[in-house]
Amino acid sequence: MPLTSNSEANDLPPTAVPTFPPTRHDALAQLDSFVSLAGDDYRSKRNYDFGPAKQRHVSQLSPYLRNGLISEAEVVSAVLRTHTYKDAEKFLQEVFWRVYWKGYLENRSYIWKDYREDLASLKIDAENDTPFHKAVSATTGIECLDTWSRELVETGYLHNHARMWFASIWVFTLRLPWQLGADFFLRHLLDGDPASNTLSWRWVAGLHTKGKTYLARPSNIARYTADRFETVSGLATQASPIDDSHPHHPAKYNEIPPPPSQLSQTEGLLVLDEDLRKHTPSLDSTSPVLGLYPERLYKDEDFSPKVARFRQACLRDTLDPLQSEHGCPIEHTTNPNADRIHEWATRHNLTTLYLANPQIGPWGDLWGTISPQLEERGIALSYFRPWWENELFAKATSGFFKFKKDIDQVADRMRTDDNSRDDGSS
Ligand SMILES: Cc1cc2nc3c(=O)[nH]c(=O)nc-3n(C[C@H](O)[C@H](O)[C@H](O)COP(=O)(O)OP(=O)(O)OC[C@H]3O[C@@H](n4cnc5c(N)ncnc54)[C@H](O)[C@@H]3O)c2cc1C
Incomplete structure (x- = not known):
């Protein structure tokens, strides 16, 4: 079976x-x-x-x-x-x-x-x-x-x-x-x-x-x-x-800074569907935001469609108000990969991308394949956690x-x- x-x-x-x-x-x-x-x-x-x-x-x-x-x-x-x-x-x-x-x-x-x-x-x-x-x-x-x-x-x-x-x-x-x-x-x-x-x-x-x-x-x-x-x-x-x-191996703790209080004109925000916390309270209306929902990953891993739909809907619920209330330019991708993210960053003249540190797990594994490719193309990545x-x-x-x-x-x-x-x- x-x-x-x-x-x-x-x-x-x-x-x-x-x-x-x-x-x-x-x-x-x-x-x-x-x-x-x-x-x-x-x-x-x-x-x-x-x-x-x-x-x-x-x-x-x-x-x-x-x-x-x-x-x-x-x-x-x-x-x-x-x-x-x-x-x-x-x-x-x-x-x-x-x-x-x-x-x-x-x-x-x-x-x-x-x-x-x-x-x-x-x-x-x-x-x-x-x-x-x-x-x-x-x-x-x-x-x-x-x-x-x-x-x-x-x-x-x-x-x-x-x-x-x-x-x-x-x-x-x-x-x-x-x-x-x-x-x-x-x-x-x-x-x-x-x-x-x-x-x-x-x-x-x-x-x-x-x-x-x-x-x-x-x-x-x-x-x-x-x-x-x-x-x-x-x-x-x-x-x-x-x-x-x-x-067993010894525990290894890595400090990661808290979120930035503000983004400059050459900085953008990536929002992963697994971490929607309000990390950047003073996000202003010029900050471009790209929502990442890994459709392929959830399919390949055979996640229940209920789980996948829930995560995608929560991401939309988080990002839509940023656009309607604050006028932030928001885009979504259901296929997060280095080409798509690089193309978006270039279009908005972004040199640094902020994102909540991807959690150890399926997202962390996926990000481990994307991040080196972005860095090779000159995009700086800045991680944060609360x-x-x-x-x-x-x-x-x-x-x-x-x-x-x-x-x-x-x-x-x-x-x-x-x-x-x-x-x-x-
Ligand atoms: C085998 C097993 C697998 C589990 N898998 C998950 C999982 O994938 N995701 C998950 O969030 N929790 C998991 N838990 C922990 C726990 O069962 C759930 O967090 C809890 O049942 C969620 O229901 P609640 O929101 O009504 O919890 P409440 O009792 O109301 O607790 C409030 C919150 O505290 C946290 N919490 C409560 N108990 C635990 C716990 N034991 N460990 C960690 N956090 C806890 C949850 O975020 C929860 O929403 C697992 C527990 C077991 C025994």
Whole structure:
């Protein structure tokens, strides 16, 4: 059976699906409606997975945070306007897990490289692997796993607990390679993130915290799904850590400056569909902007069309107002390559292009092929990342418990910075 999304689709009637309208307006509305729940309610009920369209105790902000339609700083700041840090600590820590994973992978890019190499050969073996095909087509006979598999493909979202159970059953009961499971998630999750996803799968498999694995237990599944899966049987009762055949290397942190406050006449901005954060607050009406949406990459990698459409729509939603409200000359390309970018830069007399540092992952790999060609043609490239990533990535070198020591100060600065802005939510 070919390894395409066709074998992952299923004939069952669709479940009620949560929708994630791809606009900043909707992201802010979602944040607004969740903020009051970020304290006690989240602390006591976040582990319950009531099923699609019934997730009342988690924020479901992840698709928006993933591509920067809203930023971590905006979420933290909104929560701290209603709660003290202590009251909302559990929720705030989860937001910072995202930053931690991202920094950890930036500092250890070899994990991504090893994963991609493993995946390439595992995908070939998986062509004829029946347990693998059953898992992705929701026909294993393990009711909960099949339900989550369908839910993932149909909605592009899974509750955190379902992700943990799913990954655990995949690795320890079905004994499938974690890399294939991570790939299945990455291609279907609207929040699919190379760092959070790859490293969470490794965490479940016992590759992140040495020797510590996550075992899905039937009683835990029954309890936290409000008895939707009362009698789960046949799950592994032990979870021995998976062997890691790859050598470990020391963490390597690279500092990257924050975004420029202004662009000169010979400078332009490239906006990647995966990082839409408002990096250049004082972008003026003469700054040319080119939106990059890698259609071919998503097709080649067999990303779900839902994910691809979501990313493209979010990019449009971010760039269109720059043109309509500020008059910036905006163009889009669905085929980012050196020729197209060079042609655009030359037409606008640009010698330097700014862009948010592409994340380790598919975009980082693609950019690694484009950037040397642009530099060869005399285009200077200037990368940036937000201040909190600079502050925290340097500390994302070992466990989260060491990392979390400083996050209250960063959270406080996010709140102060946001309060001092006059455009809070636009
Ligand atoms: C196997 C596995 C794969 C995962 N893959 C991804 C992924 O591809 N992309 C992704 O964003 N998250 C991933 N997660 C983390 C987590 O499951 C989701 O971020 C969370 O379920 C999103 O739902 P929410 O927005 O309602 O979260 P909430 O509980 O409301 O949390 C608020 C925000 O904090 C962040 N967050 C919460 N929990 C985590 C976590 N454990 N790790 C990192 N960030 C977190 C997310 O940005 C989330 O939107 C994965 C977890 C597991 C176990």
